[in-house]
Amino acid sequence: MSAPVIKFTKMSAGGNDFIIIDNITAAEHEIVRPDAEFVRRVCARARSVGADGVILIEPATGPHAKMIHYNSDGGRSALCGNGVRCVARILAIKRLAPSDGMTIETDIGILDAAVEADRPWFRLELGRLETRAMTLMLEGSLDEVSRTFEATLVNPGVPHLVIETRDAHGMSAREFLSISPRLRAHPDLGPEGANVNFITLRDEHSLDIRCYERGVEGETLSSGSGCISAVLVASASGRAVSPVSCRSRAGFVNIVTVERGDDGAITAQLSGDARVVYTGVLNAEALAGFSL
Secondary structure, three states, rough: OOOOEEEEEEEEOEEEEEEEEEOOOOOHHOOOOOOOHHHHHHHHHOOOOOOOOOEEEEOOOOOEEEEEEEEOOOOOEEHHHHHHHHHHHHHHHHHOOOOOOOEEEOOOHHHHHHOOOOOOEEEEEEEEEEEEEEEEEEOOOOOOOOEEEEEEEEEEOOOOOEEEEOOOOOOHHHHHHHHHHHHOOOHHHOOOEEEEEEEEEEEEEEEEEEEEEEEOOOOOOOOOHHHHHHHHHHHHOOOOOEEEEEEEOOEEEEEEEEOOOOOOOOOEEEOOEEEEEEEEOOOOHHHOOOOO
């Protein structure tokens, strides 16, 4: 990047963390147009700021702001639920939008959002969204047996695979990281694959969730769209009743509310924390000298 200093805000929502760059209030010479290498470098933990992704806040015509989200591998993502809530909180803090109601443009459309008592929420209009039951086989290696997983694929903006298990949080890291990448890239899911979510229903209003995300290519402490997907699947089978608390392995809780209209159209709302961790600047040393 040509700019010697780049202003940013580090935020965390539901366990996901982001580098937020505000291009609305930036001076013309401060506006950031990142490429994939920039995103990979600043998201590298222990070598730069470190994050699950980078979010740009841009001016928009009509909505209060436009959000552009990049995963930590440098690829652009159509929807990041926890990221939307971070953007809503920043817009409210900077008085770029009213906290009691705002609109945010994303790659999947314009979303309604608000911030209530510092807890942002946003709403997705999903229409007659369909789920797809799947049986996925993973071939065993020399030290593993072949396994079959009953799963459900749903796409509330980005594709998610939801798998119910006895103890999602109790899975060992070795087991989780052995299974999840192969499910994420399973050939039955097509060339783009899907995010993977293991869930355990605790009661009709709460579940545990564990997430493996595309673009990060690893476990994250939360996924907003993953929580929405989990509740869509569980409520469709009648085993969960909205609102549903989705608890991550780190203990963070997102609340998902799902409503179905008389015509079968689905509306989903996600709420939870979105905290400002710190503000700072990226200088040349944050962007150079790493072997990725």
